[in-house]
Amino acid sequence: xxxxxxxxxxxxxxxxxxxxxxxxxxxxxxxxxxxxxxxxxxxxxxxxxxxxxxxxxxxxxxxxxxxxxxxxxxxxxxxxxxxxxxxxxxxxxxxxxxxxxxxxxxxxxxxxxxxxxxxxxxxxxxxxxxxxxxxxxxxxxxxxxxxxxxxxxxxxxxxxxxxxx
Amino acid sequence: xxxxxxxxxxxxxxxxxxxxxxxxxxxxxxxxxxxxxxxxxxxxxxxxxxxxxxxxxxxxxxxxxxxxxxxxxxxxxxxxxxxxxxxxxxxxxxxxxxxxxxxxxxxxxxxxxxxxxxxxxxxxxxxxxxxxxxxxxxxxxxxxxxxxxxxxxxxxxxxxxxxxxxxxxxxxxxxxxxxxxxxxxxxxxxxxxxxxxxxxxxxxxxxxxxxxxxxxxxxxxxxxxxxxxxxxxxxxxxxxxxxxxxxxxxxxxxxxxxxxxxxxxxxxxxxxxxxxxxxxxxxxxxxxxxxxxxxxxxxxxxxxxxxxxxxxxxxxxxxxxxxxxxxxxxxxxxxxxxxxxxxxxxxxxxxxxxxxxxxxxxxxxxxxxxxxxxxxxxxxxxxxxxxxxxxxx
Ligand SMILES: Cc1cc2nc3c(=O)[nH]c(=O)nc-3n(C[C@H](O)[C@H](O)[C@H](O)COP(=O)(O)O)c2cc1C
Ligand code: SF4
Ligand code: FES
Numbered sequence: 001x002x003x004x005x006x007x008x009x010x011x012x013x014x015x016x017x018x019x020x021x022x023x024x025x026x027x028x029x030x031x032x033x034x035x036x037x038x039x040x041x042x043x044x045x046x047x048x049x050x051x052x053x054x055x056x057x058x059x060x061x062x063x064x065x066x067x068x069x070x071x072x073x074x075x076x077x078x079x080x081x082x083x084x085x086x087x088x089x090x091x092x093x094x095x096x097x098x099x100x101x102x103x104x105x106x107x108x109x110x111x112x113x114x115x116x117x118x119x120x121x122x123x124x125x126x127x128x129x130x131x132x133x134x135x136x137x138x139x140x141x142x143x144x145x146x147x148x149x150x151x152x153x154x155x156x157x158x159x160x161x162x163x164x165x
Numbered sequence: 166x167x168x169x170x171x172x173x174x175x176x177x178x179x180x181x182x183x184x185x186x187x188x189x190x191x192x193x194x195x196x197x198x199x200x201x202x203x204x205x206x207x208x209x210x211x212x213x214x215x216x217x218x219x220x221x222x223x224x225x226x227x228x229x230x231x232x233x234x235x236x237x238x239x240x241x242x243x244x245x246x247x248x249x250x251x252x253x254x255x256x257x258x259x260x261x262x263x264x265x266x267x268x269x270x271x272x273x274x275x276x277x278x279x280x281x282x283x284x285x286x287x288x289x290x291x292x293x294x295x296x297x298x299x300x301x302x303x304x305x306x307x308x309x310x311x312x313x314x315x316x317x318x319x320x321x322x323x324x325x326x327x328x329x330x331x332x333x334x335x336x337x338x339x340x341x342x343x344x345x346x347x348x349x350x351x352x353x354x355x356x357x358x359x360x361x362x363x364x365x366x367x368x369x370x371x372x373x374x375x376x377x378x379x380x381x382x383x384x385x386x387x388x389x390x391x392x393x394x395x396x397x398x399x400x401x402x403x404x405x406x407x408x409x410x411x412x413x414x415x416x417x418x419x420x421x422x423x424x425x426x427x428x429x430x431x432x433x434x435x436x437x438x439x440x441x442x443x444x445x446x447x448x449x450x451x452x453x454x455x456x457x458x459x460x461x462x463x464x465x466x467x468x469x470x471x472x473x474x475x476x477x478x479x480x481x482x483x484x485x486x487x488x489x490x491x492x493x494x495x496x497x498x499x500x501x502x503x504x505x506x507x508x509x510x511x512x513x514x515x516x517x518x519x520x521x522x523x524x525x526x527x528x529x530x531x532x533x534x535x536x537x538x539x540x541x542x543x544x545x546x547x548x549x550x551x552x553x554x555x556x557x558x
Contacts, residue, residue, distance in 0.1 A: 019334040019335075020333055020352075026317075058335060062316075062319050062337075063318035063319060064318035065317050079482075081244055081396075081476060081480070082244075084479055085471065117318070118487065119243075121241050121242075121283055123465075124393070124394065124395050133286050134286055
């Protein structure tokens with residue numbers, strides 16, 4: 001079996017082979033692979049016995065279920081009102097400078113993708129961003145530089161760790 | 166420090182370790198007494214729509230179904246709202262106990278917390294709480310299990326019927342109503358869906374009795390409310406305050422001295438300009454004198470350095486992206502409103518065109534299928550009407 005087959009199978013073993021398992025399984029693939037390839041979606045469809053078109057139609061609805069390749073670190077900067085008022089443009093400029101990419105792009109080494117997103121529920125600590133699952137708040141250009149430098153040095157992806165201010 | 170004219174309350178966030186005692190005591194009471202307590206308390210949904218919680222639980226308890234579900238709505242996507250995250254961080258056990266009592270009343274054995282993907286970082290601590298909760302359920306011999314269902318970045322999934330679709334493995338597209346969730350919700354079964362804060366309040370009501378809750382607030386809007394305060398304020402953050410305050414009192418406490426507008430209720434809420442601070446109160450619409458604005462708790466303050474055109478543009482951008490696209494008035498309407506204000510600003514359209522856009526927004530209020538499209542007019546009309554010059558020049 002291919003690696004993808006194995007991954008999807010183990011996710012389906014875990015979440016069950018129901019229609020209700022679709023999102024959790026797709027989320028599991030994205031967590032491991034950062035995006036849903038066509039192969040992945042066909043495999044999920046086969047595993048829980050629904051049409052691949054349905055899997056694609058569902059995945060494409062959700063902004064966190066990427067259907068094109070993403071970097072190892074997906075950086076999502078909040079662009080909603082309070083973060084905008086508190087300088088999210090400067091944050092994006094600094095990220096573009098540090099990562100040498102423009103908004104929407106992935107760095108050449110495949111490490112970083114830079115995106116904007118809507119309100120992250122951290123408005124009292126704006127500007128805010130998510131890197132994979134971890135929120136970073138009260139951002140300044142200096143702080144952004146430090147965060148990116150430490151991620152560049154540190155190859156370990158630290159998911160789901162709450163950042164403390 | 167902020168001036169403290171408004172009384173700060175400490176019902177929700179008070180850390181009380183008597184969960185087990187309260188639960189056992191509450192579970193021993195007849196269900197109709199519990200429903201009565203909720204109705205007497207006057208508690209209304211804190212997710213925005215303001216439906217009476219006691220009535221919702223009563224309807225679900227009377228509905229027929231092979232299975233019933235209790236769902237906690239933790240999708241919290243309304244711009245400027247972050248209170249549910251704080252409640253789930255500080256006092257998640259109150260939310261879980263509220264869910265258990267609801268399960269007993271309606272006859273459910275499964276519960277879910279629909280947690281927005283942006284809050285995935287809360288999973289480890291929440292799952293730990295849920296493990297402890299399951300131990301408690303076993304100990305008191307009540308068959309009820311709670312699982313977390315994670316969202317994936319779609320604001321519309323906070324709308325209850327879209328949320329069910331999402332949990333069932335579909336695109337988050339709202340359903341037609343009726344039927345309502347109490348008859349046909351998750352998997353078409355009777356379902357109680359409540360906001361995080363609503364559930365946490367039920368804990369206090371069962372603990373202290375309905376009167377203490379009812380004594381807070383004003384007619385039609387009882388109890389305390391958790392507000393998320395952001396924007397031009399020296400003190401952004403979460404505050405539990407009494408319902409019924411005027412926007413003026415709020416701004417005196419939280420503004421930076423130069424507030425020109427307050428957006429009450431997020432992008433789908435209303436903009437209150439300075440000249441109306443005095444007359445506008447915070448609470449559900451009812452028989453109150455004066456204008457009363459409901460809110461999920463988002464309070465965004467703008468000072469005179471801010472362009473209200475930019476604010477409205479940002480909100481419309483949000484709606485264009487987050488519209489599920491299912492119905493034409495909302496899918497096309499949000500885009501036309503955005504293009505429309507851009508055209509007026511650039512001088513490609515005359516200022517009278519704003520009246521046509523106001524008409525379009527009001528039209529969406531009646532023709533859009535769900536609350537998203539229906540409430541675009543709230544911010545659109547209140548900003549355009551109160552800040553017309555800023556839209557044109
Ligand atoms: C577009 C839209 C988004 C919504 N988002 C949320 C949300 O994030 N959280 C929430 O509790 N309710 C949200 N609601 C309201 C829910 O549909 C529902 O009324 C609420 O969860 C019921 O709980 P309550 O009675 O305790 O308020 C939203 C409604 C709409 C129309
Ligand atoms: S009003 Fe908007 S969000 Fe609601 S169903 Fe219609 S298109 Fe979807
Ligand atoms: S506006 Fe950026 S986190 Fe809410």
